[in-house]
Amino acid sequence: MAATLTPWEEYAGGTLAREQVGLWRDGLRRLRRNRLALAAAVYLILLVVMCVVSIFWTPYNPNLVGTCPDYTLPSLAHPLGCDDLGRDTLSRLMVGSQVSLAVGLICATIVMVVGVSVGLLIGYLRGVLDAIFALIINVFYGVPPLMVAIVLYVLLGPGLINIIIAIAAVTWMDMARLVRGQTLSIREREFIEAARAGGARTGRILFVHIFPNALGPIIVQTTYVVPAAILTSAFFSFLGFGVPAPQADWGGMASEGLSPLLSGFDPYMLLFPALALSLTLLAFNFFGDGLRDAFDPRQRR
Amino acid sequence: MTRGTLVYIIQRLAIIALTLLVVSFGVFVVVHSLPGNAFISQRVHGKSLQLLLHEYGLDQPILIQYWNFLKGAVQGNLGVSLYIRGEPVTPLVLRELSVSCELGGAALIVTIGLGITFGVLAAIRQNTWVDYLLTSFAVIGYTVPSFVIAALGVMVFANFLGTLTNGNFAYAAVWTGTYGTIGELWLPALAIGLYTSGQITRITRASMLEVIQQDYIRTARAKGLREWVITLRHGLRNALVPVVSILGTTVVGILVGVLVIENIFGIPGLGKEFVESITEHDYNVTVGVFTIFALLIGVSNLIVDLLYTVLDPRIRY
Numbered sequence: 001m002a003a004t005l006t007p008w009e010e011y012a013g014g015t016l017a018r019e020q021v022g023l024w025r026d027g028l029r030r031l032r033r034n035r036l037a038l039a040a041a042v043y044l045i046l047l048v049v050m051c052v053v054s055i056f057w058t059p060y061n062p063n064l065v066g067t068c069p070d071y072t073l074p075s076l077a078h079p080l081g082c083d084d085l086g087r088d089t090l091s092r093l094m095v096g097s098q099v100s101l102a103v104g105l106i107c108a109t110i111v112m113v114v115g116v117s118v119g120l121l122i123g124y125l126r127g128v129l130d131a132i133f134a135l136i137i138n139v140f141y142g143v144p145p146l147m148v149a150i151v152l153y154v155l156l157g158p159g160l161i162n163i164i165i166a167i168a169a170v171t172w173m174d175m176a177r178l179v180r181g182q183t184l185s186i187r188e189r190e191f192i193e194a195a196r197a198g199g200a201r202t203g204r205i206l207f208v209h210i211f212p213n214a215l216g217p218i219i220v221q222t223t224y225v226v227p228a229a230i231l232t233s234a235f236f237s238f239l240g241f242g243v244p245a246p247q248a249d250w251g252g253m254a255s256e257g258l259s260p261l262l263s264g265f266d267p268y269m270l271l272f273p274a275l276a277l278s279l280t281l282l283a284f285n286f287f288g289d290g291l292r293d294a295f296d297p298r299q300r301r
Numbered sequence: 302m303t304r305g306t307l308v309y310i311i312q313r314l315a316i317i318a319l320t321l322l323v324v325s326f327g328v329f330v331v332v333h334s335l336p337g338n339a340f341i342s343q344r345v346h347g348k349s350l351q352l353l354l355h356e357y358g359l360d361q362p363i364l365i366q367y368w369n370f371l372k373g374a375v376q377g378n379l380g381v382s383l384y385i386r387g388e389p390v391t392p393l394v395l396r397e398l399s400v401s402c403e404l405g406g407a408a409l410i411v412t413i414g415l416g417i418t419f420g421v422l423a424a425i426r427q428n429t430w431v432d433y434l435l436t437s438f439a440v441i442g443y444t445v446p447s448f449v450i451a452a453l454g455v456m457v458f459a460n461f462l463g464t465l466t467n468g469n470f471a472y473a474a475v476w477t478g479t480y481g482t483i484g485e486l487w488l489p490a491l492a493i494g495l496y497t498s499g500q501i502t503r504i505t506r507a508s509m510l511e512v513i514q515q516d517y518i519r520t521a522r523a524k525g526l527r528e529w530v531i532t533l534r535h536g537l538r539n540a541l542v543p544v545v546s547i548l549g550t551t552v553v554g555i556l557v558g559v560l561v562i563e564n565i566f567g568i569p570g571l572g573k574e575f576v577e578s579i580t581e582h583d584y585n586v587t588v589g590v591f592t593i594f595a596l597l598i599g600v601s602n603l604i605v606d607l608l609y610t611v612l613d614p615r616i617r618y
Contacts (some may be wrong), residue, residue: 231446235557271452
């Protein structure tokens with residue numbers, strides 16, 4: 001049926017015939033245009049490479065006391081100098097990235113799984129569960145999360161896993177609250193009614209129909225959980241509640257560098273881990289901002 | 302104050318009391334189940350340990366212990382310290398609270414002063430170098446950890462400036478007295494305040510950008526008002542509501558900052574006491590510090606909510 005098209009039909013057809021791109025390709029295209037986010041991504045990729053390399057190789061043994069004289073200043077052999085026990089700072093910095101990345105990424109995964117499940121469930125079912133959640137939120141928002149996490153960590157005992165659990169235990173609520181809000185609005189839409197009429201069970205509605213439609217804000221929130229968790233773990237180590245002794249981590253290294261700094265003879269022990277930590281946090285935040293602008297344009301500020 | 306406001310305040314105070322009850326109970330139970338006993342850091346064993354546990358009522362069931370704590374707490378008695386044995390917790394914690402309040406108050410002044418000034422400047426100079434500079438400053442402020450900022454400050458103002466001026470203008474990095482002098486206070490307050498002021502800058506800028514597009518700003522300009530009158534009286538006043546709404550979060554941020562910074566500069570406040578009491582298993586002190594922090598957050602949230610009605614008379618409770 002090759003009928004002649006009216007100008008309007010031609011116009012509409014022309015618009016509709018434009019290249020159709022999905023959520024992911026559209027988002028990636030917008031992300032590529034954001035130079036700051038790209039620079040952050042490059043930094044983060046380098047960080048991950050360094051972290052993986054440090055598992056197999058470091059310039060010196062990071063835990064070997066007396067690799068060089070104590071408080072060696074930066075030199076060619078030891079680019080970042082040595083600490084109070086004569087351990088090579090560059091090697092310790094490399095190994096320390098493992099702790100930061102592990103805390104950030106595993107914590108974000110736990111927070112996403114727990115927060116999303118709880119948020120979907122209480123947002124969809126509402127009722128008593130929602131009331132209990134509101135109570136938990138009210139109590140936890142009434143005390144500084146760092147204090148609760150520290151007490152939990154001391155209760156669980158030392159170890160990297162327990163740091164992650166303690167931090168996740170105080171950060172999952174923000175995610176659950178976000179997903180709950182999204183669920184509350186999505187559950188009223190027609191396609192959910194259609195799915196229910198079609199006989200879909202609750203689990204299917206939650207994870208096949210509601211979850212994909214709330215994915216944008218969830219991804220964005222997750223990228224902010226990573227730097228927040230790294231920051232909290234750095235506070236932990238800095239206050240003396242970090243990973244057990246010989247293991248290097250940035251917060252702990254900065255903390256060890258504090259007294260040589262205060263007595264004024266070696267600023268480098270604190271400077272380098274502090275820089276590594278700050279750059280990493282900045283990179284995660286810039287990357288998160290880029291993702292938000294790309295995948296969740298409505299939240300753009 | 303209307304009758305409605307009074308009822309609202311009473312309701313909120315009841316909720317604060319309830320939160321305090323739940324928080325203190327939770328912390329009490331958790332702290333008492335920490336691995337090891339109350340006197341573990343003092344190396345007390347055997348018979349003398351049993352006697353000590355009995356003397357401080359620590360051999361009783363946990364619920365009874367909490368009930369005893371609660372009976373004292375409602376009369377303002379938070380029990381005695383187990384580390385400095387027999388020292389009453391309430392005066393100890395109140396003294397430390399006043400130290401922390403000095404630091405926290407200074408940080409709050411930094412936060413609001415810098416945050417609002419920078420936010421307004423960035424908004425009225427949108428997309429110029431002023432805007433870019435101030436927004437980058439804000440991002441760095443709330444991303445870089447407070448202890449890093451404190452350390453950099455010490456590096457520059459104590460070490461570098463000290464060497465440069467032969468120690469005449471050096472910053473004294475370690476707190477000497479109980480309360481800090483202005484000369485000692487500014488660096489810790491700045492280290493805490495930069496973090497929270499970054500958030501305030503962001504919100505103020507966004508809110509101001511929205512407000513200065515309104516018709517009444519154009520009207521004010523058409524009337525021939527001076528630019529600073531328009532910015533402050535017509536712009537800022539109306540842009541403040543969203544800013545005030547995050548002040549609750551700001552207070553929590555400042556408390557976390559106080560917790561970390563006090564331990565760097567050796568400031569004898571609640572934050573330092575919290576970390577010490579946990580390592581020393583000084584249960585009553587830990588619970589006391591938690592309760593005071595929860596009270597501070599609850600009351601400041603209430604004040605923030607009451608501030609709304611001052612800023613925007615349309616809001617009533």
